[in-house]
Every structure is written in C-alpha cells, then in structure tokens.
Amino acid sequence: MTEGPASKATANREADAPAAQDSVAAAPPAPAMRALPAPSGERARIAGGLAPDMQPAPLARGPQGVLVGSADLSNLGARYAASPRADVPAPQYRDQGRDRFEAFDLNPVKVVKEDPVSTFSIDVDTASYAYMRARLNQGVLPAPDSVRVEELVNYFPYDYAGPDSAATPFKANVSVMPTPWNAETKLMRIGIKGYAPPAGEQPRANLVFLIDTSGSMQAPNKLPLLRNAFKLLLTSLDPEDTVSIVTYAGSAGTALEPTKVSDSAKILAALDKLSARGFTAGGEGIRQAYALAEANKVEGVNRVILATDGDFNVGISDTETLKDFVAREREKGVSLSVLGFGAGNYNDALMQALAQNGNGNASYIDTLNEARKVLVDDAGGTLQTIAKDVKIQVEFNPAAVSEYRLIGYETRVLNREDFNNDKVDAGEIGAGHTVTALYEIVPAGSGARLVDDLRYESGDSATARKDGAATGELAFVKIRYKEPGGDKSTLVTTPVTRADETASVQAADADARFAAAVAGFGQVLKGGRYTGGWSIDDAIALAEGARGADRYGYRSEFLNLARLAKTAAALEPLKR
Incomplete structure (x- = not known):
C-alpha cells in the first residue's frame, strides 16, 4: 500500500478597532452661522420631498456655543433613526464554524500473522454523505x-442478491478485485442485502416526531425544510399508523397527541403552527417523546424521530447522560432515529451517539429530495428494523494475505471478544437495506x-501459513445478528x-467498481x-463507467459532486 501525505488547512482572522473619545465640553465655540439662500430647482424638489420625520430639527444654541436640536443630544439618534419597514424580514439566526464531529x-x-481477525459493527447511516454534498x-x-467513508459508500443502493424469505433477514455477498489505486493490492468487498417484505406486510407504526423549535432552527434549511420533510413522511405511512409531535425550545411540550395518519389535516395543521424561538431543552424533549411513545406502543414499529441541528443548551445536554438514557429506553422496545x-x-457528534445507542439511524437532510430519499423511497429501511446488533468478523488466511486494512468504520470497530458477546450493542439493518464493507x-x-517480517518468527506461524495455503481461502467472514425482539444472536x-476474485478492475461488476470509486474519493477527501x-479525476473516471x-x-x-470537489475551497469565507 502506498502512503502519501495528508493535508490540513487552518485560518485565523483577527480584527482590532481603535477606540476614540469625543468631549462636548472641550469643543470650541461655533462660528456665527450665515444664512443660506433658499434652495431652488432640483435642490428645492429634493428638500421638499423629505419625509416629515426626516425634516431637519430647529437648531438651538447649547453650552459653549454648540448647536443642538430642540431635544438634547441623548435623543439625537432616536430623532433621526429610520422607521422600521414592515416588508423587511427579521434577521435570521446564523452561526458559522461551530459544526461538531x-x-x-x-x-x-x-x-x-500478528492480528488476523477484524471485528466491527455495521453502519447504515448516510448523514456523512449528505453533509458532504451540502x-x-x-x-x-x-x-x-x-x-x-463507509457512509459515503452505503449512501447508494446496490444490486446484491437478497434472502428468499423473512426466515433469514439478510444475505452476504463477497467479491475480490484489484485495487484501483494500487495495482499490487486487492479490494475485498462484503455486501449485505436485507429482506424487503411485500407492501401488505408492513407492521403498524407508532411514531413520535420530536422537533427542535429553538431559535437556532429558524433558517430556511432548518425548520421550514423539516416541516416539509415530515409532510413527505406522512405519504409513506399507513392510514392506521399513529403520529405524535413533541416540540422543544426553552421547554418541551406535546404539540399533537397521538393521531391516526388518516386524519392528515390535523397533523398538517400542527406542523404548520410550528415556529422557532428560544433556547434548546433537547434532553427534556427526548424524555417526553419517549414517554409518549411508550404510552401508545403498538405491535410493530415504535420509534422517536428526532429532528434537530443538535444544539442542546438547556437542561440535560451531556452526551454520556443522553446516551445512557436512550440505551435504557431501547430495551423497552422504543428506538430512536435522528434527522440532522x-x-x-x-452537532453531528451528539446525533451519531444518540442514533447508535437508540437502535436507530442518522441521516442529514440538506434538501427536500434528500428528505424524499430517506423518508419515502427508503422508508422501510429507515423505520422497520429486520435485524439488530449486527456484527461482522473477518479472519484472514496468513497463507494468502499478508496485510489488510478496513476502509472506514473507524467509529464502529469492536474488540475481537465482542463478536460473541450478546451484551455488546451493534448496528441495525432495516428492511431492504444494503450494507457494504x-x-x-x-x-x-x-x-x-x-510492515516487515519479524526476525524471530515462531514455528507455529510458519506452519499455519503452510497449512492454510491448501484451503484456497483468502478469508472467512462471520456475521452475527439478533431478531428485532430477540436477545440471542444467530451466526x-x-x-x-x-473463485470470488476477478482478474481486472474492468471485469468486476458495476456495483463493485462504483463502491471502489466512492471509497477512493472519500479517502482522497x-x-x-x-x-x-x-x-x-481517477475516481470520476472509474465511477463514470x-x-x-x-x-x-x-x-x-456523485459525479457532479466529485467535479465540484476539485475546485472547492478548503475554508468557508467569513459571512457578514
């Protein structure tokens, strides 16, 4: 594997404004004023056109001969301040440079030969890709x-072979191809396809929309977009499903009691009444949303959908405390998904932590099209879990493979012993989801x-490599999962x-080539x-075919985004 330098860009901006002080008492006496001739022509027209509240005030002689108006100097600003215009909108909340990851x-x-086993939790989140696009x-x-990188790759659907029935929630597919960025290495792909139940078999849903209505959400790409996103979600639900709305700003409250989707007018009216103001009591909102979901549980999907920018600044805001809370609640059968x-x-860091501990997924909504993808086109995968605590463990054959590197999943790596420990939490697969590693x-x-060989290699290691050569295997993939309501895992x-290997990149299937292009692009970023x-440019050429x-x-x-990346700035200009 070839190693190249990484680059970082930083910038600092400082501004210093000199201080000045005027003293009225020290001002010299004003010279005598000479009367000016009355204006005529264009000047007269302009002077005559002044609004009444902009006409000059009568002058009076103040102390030390300073000229002032009929009011004292303290009222000068108020007298000449422009009246507010009704057609000018209030300034929007704007923050910059405070995104957290x-x-x-x-x-x-x-x-x-030193560390032959790799273990990690699956990740079906796509927030990173949508944020990158924005x-x-x-x-x-x-x-x-x-x-x-794994979220960039998993943003796209892939045509993997799926299971034949719900008895097996997913099917694993493996392949090996030459690495596009290194002719001397190989790219091994593990692809998982989740079972997608027929339309008539979707379970009932009890959803609680937990909506951030704090002041930071007033921008057009926040609360207004959020409102329209939830309206789209309603189109993918069954009329018998129920929806509730809990909002939070300086405090939290129920904006809509559990309502059947068939009463869409009532739900839409509640969404339209939402407005953004105040601080962010996110912790209290989460508590109330879970209480409402538990009080109205159904046999099927019970889920809180949190929509926020993640700026929790009132009440419980500590990440570890919130993680512990949602982890306890998931044991009661209520899961949590997050829309950023x-x-x-x-605050991506907080939202990732909440989704991972709440047995849910994290998405980032930057456009209405993304809202449609997450909440309509992929609604089954977003809302319906078909397997939970899904872990992957790969053992590499030292006779065939000398080194390996997992691309992405850095925040999902597990210890080797965690694979067989059913107490260790891991990721979920939704209906119809595809996962690629x-x-x-x-x-x-x-x-x-x-990495060089050890000088003093043990005889056991050499024997193991010799014995492994006879198997013809490159690696052995093990996957553990639990049924959505189960506590014991299946292997x-x-x-x-x-036999899973192709001789050239061009001979690999289109899905494998495209996933490789996206993974390479993400690593370059x-x-x-x-x-x-x-x-x-190499990523673009590979993805294009x-x-x-x-x-x-x-x-x-994706191709258009990759082209934009070629000329994108390393640092956002300061907004004023």
Whole structure:
C-alpha cells in the first residue's frame, strides 16, 4: 500500500478597532452661522420631498456655543433613526464554524500473522454523505472528520442478491478485485442485502416526531425544510399508523397527541403552527417523546424521530447522560432515529451517539429530495428494523494475505471478544437495506507490504501459513445478528475464495467498481494517506463507467459532486 501525505488547512482572522473619545465640553465655540439662500430647482424638489420625520430639527444654541436640536443630544439618534419597514424580514439566526464531529484516526494496516481477525459493527447511516454534498454545493470542502467513508459508500443502493424469505433477514455477498489505486493490492468487498417484505406486510407504526423549535432552527434549511420533510413522511405511512409531535425550545411540550395518519389535516395543521424561538431543552424533549411513545406502543414499529441541528443548551445536554438514557429506553422496545438539519452549529457528534445507542439511524437532510430519499423511497429501511446488533468478523488466511486494512468504520470497530458477546450493542439493518464493507488486502508475497517480517518468527506461524495455503481461502467472514425482539444472536458464515476474485478492475461488476470509486474519493477527501497518487479525476473516471441503471440519479449526482470537489475551497469565507 502506498502512503502519501495528508493535508490540513487552518485560518485565523483577527480584527482590532481603535477606540476614540469625543468631549462636548472641550469643543470650541461655533462660528456665527450665515444664512443660506433658499434652495431652488432640483435642490428645492429634493428638500421638499423629505419625509416629515426626516425634516431637519430647529437648531438651538447649547453650552459653549454648540448647536443642538430642540431635544438634547441623548435623543439625537432616536430623532433621526429610520422607521422600521414592515416588508423587511427579521434577521435570521446564523452561526458559522461551530459544526461538531467526532475526531478519529484512520484504521491502520494490520499484519495477518500478528492480528488476523477484524471485528466491527455495521453502519447504515448516510448523514456523512449528505453533509458532504451540502458543503460541496456551497463551494467548500467538508471537514475531514465529517467524512466517514463507509457512509459515503452505503449512501447508494446496490444490486446484491437478497434472502428468499423473512426466515433469514439478510444475505452476504463477497467479491475480490484489484485495487484501483494500487495495482499490487486487492479490494475485498462484503455486501449485505436485507429482506424487503411485500407492501401488505408492513407492521403498524407508532411514531413520535420530536422537533427542535429553538431559535437556532429558524433558517430556511432548518425548520421550514423539516416541516416539509415530515409532510413527505406522512405519504409513506399507513392510514392506521399513529403520529405524535413533541416540540422543544426553552421547554418541551406535546404539540399533537397521538393521531391516526388518516386524519392528515390535523397533523398538517400542527406542523404548520410550528415556529422557532428560544433556547434548546433537547434532553427534556427526548424524555417526553419517549414517554409518549411508550404510552401508545403498538405491535410493530415504535420509534422517536428526532429532528434537530443538535444544539442542546438547556437542561440535560451531556452526551454520556443522553446516551445512557436512550440505551435504557431501547430495551423497552422504543428506538430512536435522528434527522440532522443546517450547518454552522450542526452537532453531528451528539446525533451519531444518540442514533447508535437508540437502535436507530442518522441521516442529514440538506434538501427536500434528500428528505424524499430517506423518508419515502427508503422508508422501510429507515423505520422497520429486520435485524439488530449486527456484527461482522473477518479472519484472514496468513497463507494468502499478508496485510489488510478496513476502509472506514473507524467509529464502529469492536474488540475481537465482542463478536460473541450478546451484551455488546451493534448496528441495525432495516428492511431492504444494503450494507457494504471494503478491505484493502495485500496478497502474500506482494511487494506492497508496509510492515516487515519479524526476525524471530515462531514455528507455529510458519506452519499455519503452510497449512492454510491448501484451503484456497483468502478469508472467512462471520456475521452475527439478533431478531428485532430477540436477545440471542444467530451466526452466518461464508468463505472468501479465489473463485470470488476477478482478474481486472474492468471485469468486476458495476456495483463493485462504483463502491471502489466512492471509497477512493472519500479517502482522497481525508488526505489520501493510502491512495498514493490516485486523484479525484481517477475516481470520476472509474465511477463514470459504473453508473449502471441509476434509477434515481444518485450516481450521476456523485459525479457532479466529485467535479465540484476539485475546485472547492478548503475554508468557508467569513459571512457578514
């Protein structure tokens, strides 16, 4: 694997304003005033056109000969202040540069004979991709910690083979292809396709919309967009499903008691009444929303959907306290999904923590089209969980693979012993979801190795490699999951063999090539530590030939975003 430098951009802006002081008492006497001739012509027309409240005030001689109006100097500003205009909107809340993301290091290269097992939780969130799109559309590169490569890859649907029935909630698919950015390594893909029940088999839903109505939500890309997003969600629900609305600003309260979706007029009226003001008592809002969901539980989906910019600043706002609360609530059968809005004060770190601990997913809504994707097109995957606590463990064969690196999933890595421990929480798969994980692997004997052999290798390690060569396996994939209401996990396994390998990048299927292009692009955005001289142009060329059917145009949109990234600024200009 080739290692290249990472880059960072920082900027500081300082402004100093000199202080000045005027003294009325020290002013010299004013000279005698000479009367001016009355204005005529154009000057007379202009003077005559002054509004009554803008006519000059009568002058009077003040102390020391200073001329003042009929009121004293303290009222001078009030006298000449322009009257507010009704057609000028109030200034919108604007924040900048306060977006918060969890910092993490890239997954390192592992030596198979020293550390042959890799374990992680799946991740079906897509917030990172949508946030990246919003920033690039503003002409700015996203912050490196906001780029989670697995979420970029998993934003797109892939045509993986799925299970035949609900008895097996998902099916694993594996493949191996040459790595586009390194001819001496291979890219191993694990693809999972979740079961999608027929339309008539969707369970009943009890949803609580938990909506942030604090002052920070007044911008057009926050509360107004949020309101329209929830209106779209109503179109994907069954008339017998129920919806409640809890709002929070300086305090929290119920804006809509549980209401059947069939009474859409009542729900829409409640949404239209929402307005943004005050501080953000998010913790109290979460508590009330869970209480309402539990009081109206159904046999099916019971979920709180939190819509916010994540700026909790009143009441319970500590991340660990909130994580503990939602983790306890998930045990009662109520899950939590998070929809993020806006930028400048967007707290992604908090929302990721809440979604992960609430057995839900995190999305970022930057446009109404994204709202439709998350809440209408992918509604089944967003709302209906078909498998929970899904973990993947891969054991690499030292006879075939010398090194490996998991691309992405840095915030989802688990300890090796966590795989068999059913007490350890992990990610969920929704109905019809696809999940993709990519490993860059170095074949045994390849010159691309980054770690040297030990001088004093044990005989057992050498024997293990010799025995493993006879199996023809590159790796062995194990997946554990629980039924949505279960406590005991089930194990699914599949080997990765030479038969799963393609000889060239071009020979790989379109989904594999496109996922590789997105993964490479994401790594370049993060500094390209392991992608060598591979560039955004290379990602574009690879993705362009792998668009496939592209029913909703997501892949074409990615190409446009990649082109924008080539000229995007490293730092957003200061807004005034």
